[in-house]
Amino acid sequence: MDYTISYITSYITSLTLTDCLTTFLIIALLYTTKYYLSYFTRSNPLPGPLPFPIIGNAYLFRGDYAEVFLKLQKKYGTMMELYFGPKRMIWIGDAKLIKKLNDPSPKSNFPYRAIGSWIDELKMTGMGMGLNNHMSSWRFNRAMLARSVIVPSLFRQLVSVMEKTFEELESYWIKLSKGNNNRIMKIDLADWVYKYTNDIIVPTVTRKPAGMMLTHYNNLTNNNSKITFEQKQAIEMLGRIRIWQRSIVFFYFFPKFLRHYVPPFTFLNSKYLYNINWLNEYFINITKIRRKEIENTPKGEILSSDILTSLICSNTHLGTKLDNVNDEYGRPMTNEEIMRVTIEAITGGTNPLGSGICFTLYHLAKNPQAQSKVHEEIDRALGKDINRPITYDDLIKLHYIEACFKESLRMVPVIPFIFKASDKEDTVAGFKWKAKQEFFIHNYYIHNTKAHWRDPELFIPERYLNDNEKPEENSHLPFGGGIRICPGRHLALTNAKMFITLIFRKYKMELVDDNSFAKSYDLDNGCDKLEVYLSPRCEE
Ligand code: HEM
Numbered sequence: 001m002d003y004t005i006s007y008i009t010s011y012i013t014s015l016t017l018t019d020c021l022t023t024f025l026i027i028a029l030l031y032t033t034k035y036y037l038s039y040f041t042r043s044n045p046l047p048g049p050l051p052f053p054i055i056g057n058a059y060l061f062r063g064d065y066a067e068v069f070l071k072l073q074k075k076y077g078t079m080m081e082l083y084f085g086p087k088r089m090i091w092i093g094d095a096k097l098i099k100k101l102n103d104p105s106p107k108s109n110f111p112y113r114a115i116g117s118w119i120d121e122l123k124m125t126g127m128g129m130g131l132n133n134h135m136s137s138w139r140f141n142r143a144m145l146a147r148s149v150i151v152p153s154l155f156r157q158l159v160s161v162m163e164k165t166f167e168e169l170e171s172y173w174i175k176l177s178k179g180n181n182n183r184i185m186k187i188d189l190a191d192w193v194y195k196y197t198n199d200i201i202v203p204t205v206t207r208k209p210a211g212m213m214l215t216h217y218n219n220l221t222n223n224n225s226k227i228t229f230e231q232k233q234a235i236e237m238l239g240r241i242r243i244w245q246r247s248i249v250f251f252y253f254f255p256k257f258l259r260h261y262v263p264p265f266t267f268l269n270s271k272y273l274y275n276i277n278w279l280n281e282y283f284i285n286i287t288k289i290r291r292k293e294i295e296n297t298p299k300g301e302i303l304s305s306d307i308l309t310s311l312i313c314s315n316t317h318l319g320t321k322l323d324n325v326n327d328e329y330g331r332p333m334t335n336e337e338i339m340r341v342t343i344e345a346i347t348g349g350t351n352p353l354g355s356g357i358c359f360t361l362y363h364l365a366k367n368p369q370a371q372s373k374v375h376e377e378i379d380r381a382l383g384k385d386i387n388r389p390i391t392y393d394d395l396i397k398l399h400y401i402e403a404c405f406k407e408s409l410r411m412v413p414v415i416p417f418i419f420k421a422s423d424k425e426d427t428v429a430g431f432k433w434k435a436k437q438e439f440f441i442h443n444y445y446i447h448n449t450k451a452h453w454r455d456p457e458l459f460i461p462e463r464y465l466n467d468n469e470k471p472e473e474n475s476h477l478p479f480g481g482g483i484r485i486c487p488g489r490h491l492a493l494t495n496a497k498m499f500i501t502l503i504f505r506k507y508k509m510e511l512v513d514d515n516s517f518a519k520s521y522d523l524d525n526g527c528d529k530l531e532v533y534l535s536p537r538c539e540e
Pocket residue numbers: 129130131142149344345346347348349352353356414415418419477478479480481482483484485486487488489491492
């Protein structure tokens with residue numbers, strides 16, 4: 001043994017630089033040959049850019065990824081393949097070919113997300129919904145969240161909180177535009193809308209205040225209005241939720257070896273794990289506190305309708321019981337289960353919602369005719385009194401505004417692609433695939449192709465209102481589809497309709513110039529800039 005080690009050591013030390021380079025080149029050549037041999041003999045070859053060893057097609061992914069994928073799908077056709085490192089992803093851009101992936105029945109073969117063992121490292125195995133492949137706990141969590149987001153009192157509470165929060169938002173805008181004697185305000189809405197949705201979703205889910213808009217105003221004006229400790233914590237939590245989303249991408253793409261042994265990946269790995277622990281502790285803590293508060297609430301007193309309270313009370317004597325379910329689903333949720341579900345609810349209600357609202361405002365600012373129809377609809381439904389409180393029933397009548405939101409999410413879906421996988425071998429789009437093959441439903445492409453939409457480049461909200469022009473099945477997927485369809489879609493729609501109504505009830509909106517709008521892809525399609533002039537409608 002000693003002899004072998006000393007032989008190897010003396011052999012290595014005797015190597016010249018040329019020997020090392022030659023060895024490296026031989027290994028690289030062998031690896032590349034093996035890589036391309038398996039690439040060119042793969043089953044079901046589809047069009048797509050040539051991948052390189054180790055990096056796959058990563059050399060193409062620059063700038064706004066969503067736009068890159070859109071261009072690639074246009075170039076290679078409705079079925080293409082892309083390599084994310086060594087992983088082969090099948091991208092489908094045809095509504096007719098994704099029927100099986102979007103099967104809404106409980107027997108669907110595609111209820112899974114393609115996730116690796118990294119999910120154990122995050123202590124998220126079998127937790128929450130979005131990344132949960134354990135069907136029993138996924139079903140339970142989903143049913144509990146779904147029930148807590150349809151409570152009518154939640155919507156009533158939401159509508160009134162949104163109205164008050166909008167007043168606060170307007171007060172900052174007015175203060176910022178003082179000295180402007182023609183009363184037209186120039187605002188970058190992208191700056192404010194995300195802060196607004198954050199200030200709404202945090203109390204909707206946790207009953208806690210957030211204070212994002214106030215902090216933003218303080219930063220812009222060097223104002224030092226007091227931010228409470230609770231608000232500071234909520235602001236930190238929101239920042240950490242975004243980091244959490246980033247960490248999922250990191251764990252998804254970088255193998256364990258790199259993350260555990262190769263700097264700077266090791267540093268990021270620890271940073272992200274620390275972040276997840278922070279979030280877990282924060283949510284466990286507020287759940288425990290809220291449980292105590294609920295226990296101490298005098299009998300007969302009505303509890304608030306936030307999602308956290310509903311989740312705590314569900315399947316207890318204080319809440320309702322899930323109907324038609326066996327005992328497995330008839331139990332209350334644990335603190336850990338509530339923690340994950342509330343984190344996911346906040347995630348959906350912050351960035352995706354903010355982006356959905358910004359994109360709709362952008363299209364309305366760009367299309368004056370559609371904006372006039374929004375004004376007319378609001379006046380018809382609410383009358384001319386701009387101070388009368390808006391109710392949830394009012395919102396139900398606003399079909400044109402709803403159509404505008406749908407049409408914006410068609411043109412720019414916030415989540416531009418959705419991934420699905422099966423744990424069984426199955427046939428999809430006419431090809432037989434092995435279990436765990438990852439499929440990307442490319443809704444951004446499906447939403448913008450002539451194969452499914454008349455004049456897809458035009459903003460036409462009317463297409464959702466005409467009986468003879470209903471979207472084809474699986475061609476409008478801003479909230480995904482099948483059994484994993486977004487459980488927060490009604491909440492998102494109510495939020496969006498309310499904000500659009502609040503702003504257009506009082507204002508006319510115009511883009512400042514041709515460069516007023518900018519979007520980018522960062523975990524989702526987001527709005528970076530939306531500069532508009534707002535002028536009061538009462539001056540019409
Ligand atoms: C405009 C706003 C929103 C958009 C565009 C959006 C979009 C989506 C999409 C595309 C999916 C994937 C569905 C699929 O796999 O087929 C999803 C899943 C999900 N969304 Fe949303 N969402 C929004 C708002 C919300 C809100 C407000 C909540 C919270 C109440 C929420 C909670 C979730 C959850 C928990 C999942 C995972 C569902 C599962 O895997 O079973 N979303 N969302």
